[in-house]
Amino acid sequence: MPATLREVAERAGVSVRTVSNVVNDFPQVAPDTRAKVQRALDELGYQPNAVARTLRRGRSGLIALVLPELDVPYFAELTRAVIEQAAAAGYTVVVDQTDGDPVRERELVMRGSRAAMFDGLIFNPLALGDADLRDRPSSTPVVLLGERVVQGGLDHIMVDNVGAAELATRHLIALGRQRIAAIGDQSDESRQTGRLRTQGYQNALRAAGVEVVPELIRPTEFFHRADGAAAMADLLALPDPPDAVFCYNDLLALGALRTILSRGLRVPEDIALVGFDDIEDGRYSTPSLTTIRPDKTQIAKHAVQLLLNRLDGDQSAPAEVPADYDLVVRESTTGISTY
């Protein structure tokens, strides 16, 4: 049986009202008294009532961050940023990964029961699409990240993938590269990121009068190092290999880099590389990676703010908020300066 407030009060030698003040985090309790009560609460295992307190308040103080893969550095870095922004607003972030599994995404986001533990959700879907989210029955506010959903009727923070891919590709064109490959295409309708980045890549080539060569556009199943390494091996096996590659994320680029260097080829002399995400790994690789840097802090800040607005009763139309990005030029396109 869980302890009652009265039992805690007796143990601590204080009034029930004082225990209640501590439980509800009211400020008018002396630190000594608070410590004494907290100790009694803990000793008596006041567990269920912590949950009950949440119930009374109608808020849990928890934001769920639902991401495909925590061990993908982009998501790990984004998670850090979200935790920091949420903490500043007094919220604890609960992180869960879906591996892009539609069943798991649905369970975590769509169903009322689990979602009900959280005041709000920040969700980067890989499997669920517009139609799924339009049918979402729960009333917990959701902010979407990523490109999977374009018309979900929910607040959404996104990077202009077409524009960013154009910027990356234009950089390679400006360096005089003629046979520019792309790694990470995803023709699958459900994978918007790859599709949009291919579109930007092709836009840039066409604008510069460079031919789009289908065999230079390599699809990958995931955006992991292993996918980049394998795709690069395929490109090197072509009769006429590329002299530059735009990889749709840094992990793909780091995998491709590994393949190129292990063949005794040089980056950027033989093949220039551009990535996407600006993860720390790419800043310390040799050569360091030229990459598109989305503003992760800004993404996190907007996401938390949009949730808080909805919790405060904001009923305005769902917002589409663009996140800033820029191109960070490093050694993988401009060469290594040894010192």
Place this chain on the structure above:
Amino acid sequence: MPATLREVAERAGVSVRTVSNVVNDFPQVAPDTRAKVQRALDELGYQPNAVARTLRRGRSGLIALVLPELDVPYFAELTRAVIEQAAAAGYTVVVDQTDGDPVRERELVMRGSRAAMFDGLIFNPLALGDADLRDRPSSTPVVLLGERVVQGGLDHIMVDNVGAAELATRHLIALGRQRIAAIGDQSDESRQTGRLRTQGYQNALRAAGVEVVPELIRPTEFFHRADGAAAMADLLALPDPPDAVFCYNDLLALGALRTILSRGLRVPEDIALVGFDDIEDGRYSTPSLTTIRPDKTQIAKHAVQLLLNRLDGDQSAPAEVPADYDLVVRESTTGISTY
């Protein structure tokens, strides 16, 4: 006002008992009926009662995983393993990062109020020590990871850091290296990991009759790439630089690698490198990293199992469970084979 079971039952056109069965996840409900009830629950915003259900059961189904830094790949990879093991046992993992801040560690682990939301905690402390945890008032079961606490009176899963560091150092000695440096020493009492690995490093040198040179043992504040890069620059500035370095984790090694290569030196010809953790980054760097590989899956499995045992009423003495490890030899010590 939250909806009642009766309101949900009316909306769904079923009995209150059926709604109750769905809410409690009892199996004897037809899928169609369950879907209908779930929809009604969601539409009516049955939020607080999801929390109330947890209260009735006395379990939340949540395990908290409290780690110093989610964007450190070792912890990200460990998190994935814990989530997988917990999911197999029907538990959801809530991840939180402390940045090793003692206030935050205390808040997340020691205080009853937040801890009470979780059925159990898996905690890798950086700041809290033995004394703190012995005084821990809450009754929620805790499993410790890492080396910070050695006599905490709690279940504990740890890698034999002295033995693993000896193994790494012996490998460099066996390759004929004579001036073997170490990066990551932490003389600070609160940083056991660095201290233990230095001990193993020194043991191996002494056992082989190699002199221990204090200037070759470099302390670092953190175990990040930037720390490794800076420490390596210091080592290269010595009148007699090392011909090998044992770095206390892979991030330090990747930072050191960056510094070495940017000076035009070769790994392993000029300087051999060994890391610790076997993170994916080190498998794709060029050269790939020789490293100590702790069995992360085993660590996760043990941690979840120990928690479940305690939840099932296991009252036996706290367990000290050693995790397996081995040395993975790659190019940073044996050379790059280009093909």
